[in-house]
Amino acid sequence: xxxxxxxxxxxxxxxxxxxxxxxxxxxxxxxxxxxxxxxxxxxxxxxxxxxxxxxxxxxxxxxxxxxxxxxxxxxxxxxxxxxxxxxxxxxxxxxxxxxxxxxxxxxxxxxxxxxxxxxxxxxxxxxxxxxxxxxxxxxxxxxxxxxxxxxxx
Amino acid sequence: xxxxxxxxxxxxxxxxxxxxxxxxxxxxxxxxxxxxxxxxxxxxxxxxxxxxxxxxxxxxxxxxxxxxxxxxxxxxxxxxxxxxxxxxxxxxxxxxxxxxxxxxxxxxxxxxxxxxxxxxxxxxxxxxxxxxxxxxxxxxxxxxxxxxxxxxxxxxxxxxxxxxxxxxxxxxxxxxxxxxxxx
Numbered sequence: 001x002x003x004x005x006x007x008x009x010x011x012x013x014x015x016x017x018x019x020x021x022x023x024x025x026x027x028x029x030x031x032x033x034x035x036x037x038x039x040x041x042x043x044x045x046x047x048x049x050x051x052x053x054x055x056x057x058x059x060x061x062x063x064x065x066x067x068x069x070x071x072x073x074x075x076x077x078x079x080x081x082x083x084x085x086x087x088x089x090x091x092x093x094x095x096x097x098x099x100x101x102x103x104x105x106x107x108x109x110x111x112x113x114x115x116x117x118x119x120x121x122x123x124x125x126x127x128x129x130x131x132x133x134x135x136x137x138x139x140x141x142x143x144x145x146x147x148x149x150x151x152x153x
Numbered sequence: 154x155x156x157x158x159x160x161x162x163x164x165x166x167x168x169x170x171x172x173x174x175x176x177x178x179x180x181x182x183x184x185x186x187x188x189x190x191x192x193x194x195x196x197x198x199x200x201x202x203x204x205x206x207x208x209x210x211x212x213x214x215x216x217x218x219x220x221x222x223x224x225x226x227x228x229x230x231x232x233x234x235x236x237x238x239x240x241x242x243x244x245x246x247x248x249x250x251x252x253x254x255x256x257x258x259x260x261x262x263x264x265x266x267x268x269x270x271x272x273x274x275x276x277x278x279x280x281x282x283x284x285x286x287x288x289x290x291x292x293x294x295x296x297x298x299x300x301x302x303x304x305x306x307x308x309x310x311x312x313x314x315x316x317x318x319x320x321x322x323x324x325x326x327x328x329x330x331x332x333x334x335x336x
Contacts (some may be wrong), residue, residue: 004320011323012301012316037320040327044295046269047276049189055181055203057174063203064210 003030011037162222166213177206180223183297184230190292191234193281201237205230220306227297227307231289238285279329287322290315 001023009020024030164172184205189198209226216225280288293299305315
């Protein structure tokens with residue numbers, strides 16, 4: 001065991017092996033260095049600044065909130081994108097059906113517009129109805145969070 | 154700071170104002186002190202402490218509770234400090250605020266207080282002469298009372314390496330202080 005290894009074992013926390021203790025006790029160099037190192041440790045502890053000056057938490061929160069709001073908004077954005085896709089698909093489907101519609105009979109056209117017809121209108125509408133309050137709720141939560149964080153200062 | 158209980162952590166993650174405020178209250182002082190010890194520049198330390206806490210809150214979702222929230226925060230602060238010191242050395246920026254840190258005074262007599270403050274100033278000046286890794290391990294151990302296991306985690310080192318850094322830092326500091334005494 002070197003001088004350094006022995007001193008590290010004795011100086012730093014943890015179980016000290018007998019070998020390290022024996023080395024330090026028997027070694028003049030280590031025996032004189034150990035108290036000096038302990039004194040240096042003590043000097044550093046005494047030089048610890050007392051201040052616990054806290055940061056302005058408002059500044060921290062103001063930097064964090066936009067990012068949080070951005071992350072919270074993604075479900076609304078995803079829902080809007082989904083709706084746009086569905087609407088697009090639905091419109092395309094209508095157009096695709098409408099071109100051969102010229103050959104459809106008036107009765108078939110009437111059947112297609114009938115309220116009980118299994119069209120995509122209802123599901124799209126319900127999605128829209130569900131999505132808009134959701135989007136509003138996300139923006140409301142974000143605004144409320146910002147307000148309460150600032151108010152809590 | 155005690156280990157963050159799960160409930161408190163969940164409140165912080167949910168953005169509960171009181172829980173977030175408590176987190177900032179408990180950590181901002183120590184993180185700022187650590188960064189000031191590392192950088193010796195109060196203004197930069199304040200900016201980086203703020204940045205560390207912002208990053209903590211932004212990345213709280215990635216916190217896996219393998220360590221304490223305090224250790225995780227110091228880990229962020231330590232990385233910011235090292236990056237800042239590396240950038241500063243590239244810019245050849247000179248640190249060395251002559252503004253002394255406010256030390257613990259107690260109720261000493263005026264002369265004793267002056268002598269104690271002078272000793273503290275000398276030690277902090279000597280700290281500046283250490284390599285950043287040695288400085289970090291000394292500050293975390295002596296000022297923040299961290300275990301070597303925690304220090305190793307903060308600094309991304311093996312525990313034995315952290316202990317070795319500590320020993321050589323103490324030895325170097327002693328040499329610097331003795332040299333100043335002789336001068």
